[in-house]
Amino acid sequence: MNLRFPILVFDIETLTDLKAGAHLYHLDLPETDVEQALTKIRRQESGSDFQRLPLHEIVCISGLWLDEKGFRLFSFSQEQNTEAEMLTKFLSIFDKKQPTLISWNGSQFDLPVILFRAMYHGLSASSLFDQGEIDNQKRFNNYQNRYHHRHVDLMDVMAMFNGRNFQKLDDVACLLGFPGKRGETGYHVPEYVSTEQWLKLTSYCEGDVLNTWLIFLRWALLKGQISLQDHRLWIQASIHYLQGQAQQHEFLNVWRETSQRTEFTQADFSSTPD
Numbered sequence: 001m002n003l004r005f006p007i008l009v010f011d012i013e014t015l016t017d018l019k020a021g022a023h024l025y026h027l028d029l030p031e032t033d034v035e036q037a038l039t040k041i042r043r044q045e046s047g048s049d050f051q052r053l054p055l056h057e058i059v060c061i062s063g064l065w066l067d068e069k070g071f072r073l074f075s076f077s078q079e080q081n082t083e084a085e086m087l088t089k090f091l092s093i094f095d096k097k098q099p100t101l102i103s104w105n106g107s108q109f110d111l112p113v114i115l116f117r118a119m120y121h122g123l124s125a126s127s128l129f130d131q132g133e134i135d136n137q138k139r140f141n142n143y144q145n146r147y148h149h150r151h152v153d154l155m156d157v158m159a160m161f162n163g164r165n166f167q168k169l170d171d172v173a174c175l176l177g178f179p180g181k182r183g184e185t186g187y188h189v190p191e192y193v194s195t196e197q198w199l200k201l202t203s204y205c206e207g208d209v210l211n212t213w214l215i216f217l218r219w220a221l222l223k224g225q226i227s228l229q230d231h232r233l234w235i236q237a238s239i240h241y242l243q244g245q246a247q248q249h250e251f252l253n254v255w256r257e258t259s260q261r262t263e264f265t266q267a268d269f270s271s272t273p274d
Contacts (some may be wrong), residue, residue, distance in 0.1 A: 008065055020055055107151065109145075210251060
């Protein structure tokens, strides 16, 4: 078996939508106080700071596109786009192609957030959210169906669809000899946006995409979808591509170090020039 092209590995980064939150909870407060109030309400609701999905405003969408021609790593951020413009660009991909979608927790976070925010902006995304109403072939095998492979949520499938087995992307990546989040977390996103550190924002989001891609390759090897030789070739191709991406040199340097932590990955950079 081989990989089914095209493939799109994706991730999003978000902030709390203060305007929508103030409207939802009838908060007549200065903007500087709204976020604190929303956090307090959320803690009372759930015991967590993590906001309800409809209140996540997308500030970055990153993806790794793969087809017969090779790799393409890309990002849409609020540096040059509104949220609606980012979503329009991302959703238009599915009008042109029907890629195999790869994510980490995409079925429980990224796709539902994209759904809510697309509806908020009055956008149409039939190619992504159609469940057979338009294309009969998507009646069962669609991007929302948990047990088919048009969308592979690695966190879900590697947990064998049991929420008690869910793992963090950073933990799994590090255990497999990949860079992981490299000391960064989603809690840095508000700072990157408020201080307009757009390169840091997109590098962070793209890093999650790259870790997800590398885990997917190991998952494909486990299932027999690719051979050991094919896996090694894909790893070498990934390294070669990233060597030409200046923004990802730090990711590549950390990967070179972390690859030495597991026996299986120790040879990943042995045939690659510094």
